[in-house]
Amino acid sequence: MFRRLPFFRPALVTLGVLAAGPALAASFEFVPAPQIDLNRVYRIDKVTGEVTSCQYGLREGGGIGQTLCFGPGEGAAAQAPGEYGLVASRHTREAGVFRVNYRTGEMSICYVQVKDEVVVCTPQANPTAGGAGEAPTTGPAPGRAGPSATPPQGGRP
Numbered sequence: 001m002f003r004r005l006p007f008f009r010p011a012l013v014t015l016g017v018l019a020a021g022p023a024l025a026a027s028f029e030f031v032p033a034p035q036i037d038l039n040r041v042y043r044i045d046k047v048t049g050e051v052t053s054c055q056y057g058l059r060e061g062g063g064i065g066q067t068l069c070f071g072p073g074e075g076a077a078a079q080a081p082g083e084y085g086l087v088a089s090r091h092t093r094e095a096g097v098f099r100v101n102y103r104t105g106e107m108s109i110c111y112v113q114v115k116d117e118v119v120v121c122t123p124q125a126n127p128t129a130g131g132a133g134e135a136p137t138t139g140p141a142p143g144r145a146g147p148s149a150t151p152p153q154g155g156r157p
Helices: 008-024
Strands: 028-032 040-045 051-057 066-072 084-087 097-101 107-113 118-121
Touching (some): 040 084
Antiparallel strands (some): 028 040, 051 066, 084 097, 097 107, 107 118
């Protein structure tokens, strides 16, 4: 019959791991908006940085409701390939999330622009060596945002 050769086993194991690699890699990451009274979840493509969002919406006349999704708008479309993720602040009134590039350290803020029904993101920025960021500051004190840097998020039926 067949004689087992020891060098075939490692080769088969290696082929099995390589074949399972793409199946094990996650393409998307999901993060809820930190605003405690908003049922919105953001999604990011971990390679391209494209950001979208969905939330629950009530149906007129009752029923079980519907899923409302917002596609990528200005700044939220695919970026240069990288290793992207989403980080929600701990600010309970904040409707947006931070898009981070773990390879470059760049960050931008993404939120749903309800009027246009799209997700928008600020340009990516990276703090300089001196500690001052490239992004302009907002709010009453330099480097400090007001109560919420994200525009108010009106309810959507």
